[in-house]
Amino acid sequence: MSKSFVRLDTFFSNDKKHIFSRCQFVFPSTTIGDYDQTTLTNTLIVAFEDLTTRLNKYHLKKCTLKNINTELPLLISHNIRNSCLPIGVESFDGDQAAFFLIEHEEKIALKPWNSNSITLENLSLLKFKHEIIKTTEKLKKQKTFLTNHSST
Numbered sequence: 001m002s003k004s005f006v007r008l009d010t011f012f013s014n015d016k017k018h019i020f021s022r023c024q025f026v027f028p029s030t031t032i033g034d035y036d037q038t039t040l041t042n043t044l045i046v047a048f049e050d051l052t053t054r055l056n057k058y059h060l061k062k063c064t065l066k067n068i069n070t071e072l073p074l075l076i077s078h079n080i081r082n083s084c085l086p087i088g089v090e091s092f093d094g095d096q097a098a099f100f101l102i103e104h105e106e107k108i109a110l111k112p113w114n115s116n117s118i119t120l121e122n123l124s125l126l127k128f129k130h131e132i133i134k135t136t137e138k139l140k141k142q143k144t145f146l147t148n149h150s151s152t
Contacts, residue, residue: 005123006135010041010142012150019146021139023091029119030110037091041143047086048136054081055129063100063109072096072109072118084108084128099125 010021019041024033063071075082076096084097094113099106107120108128 004131004134006131007035008135008138008142010139010146012146016150019143021142023086023089023135025085025097025110027108027110027119027121027123029121030112030115032085032092032095032097032110032112034091039089039091041139044086044089045136045139045143047089048132048139051084051086052129052132052136055084055125055132058084058099058125060099060101060106060125063102065102068100068102068109068118068120071100072098072111099128 005025005027007024007026008021009023010019012019020038021041021044022035022038023044024031024035061071061075073096075098080087082098084099085092085095096111096113096118097108099108101107102120105122106124108123109118109120111118
């Protein structure tokens, strides 16, 4: 997956007092996150920084294709910090994502909140983490740009 899976937009509130963002993860098999939900950009930045910290300590769990449907919800219900999504951001509430080692390959398991099925994407934890770091930097740059151009 060479193209970014992160869809992101950052903009001022109507009164230009607050900076908001919309974000979702778009994969070939499914989309995670409600792009219609707006989030304070600072909140999203902190959530992405927290996600990066969690990904730095993340340990892949071995799993099979047969038991992924029980393993993903069990892993996240055991500890929400096992989630590979931003925590505390409404646009990702109810969605589930975690990395597993399935048949000797790293895969991310994805389950949107309104779906009963889990999809798997061939994506390494390292590539995912790098994309989250790039997105955090992009958010910070967009925020700085808007802040510096707020008087125009």
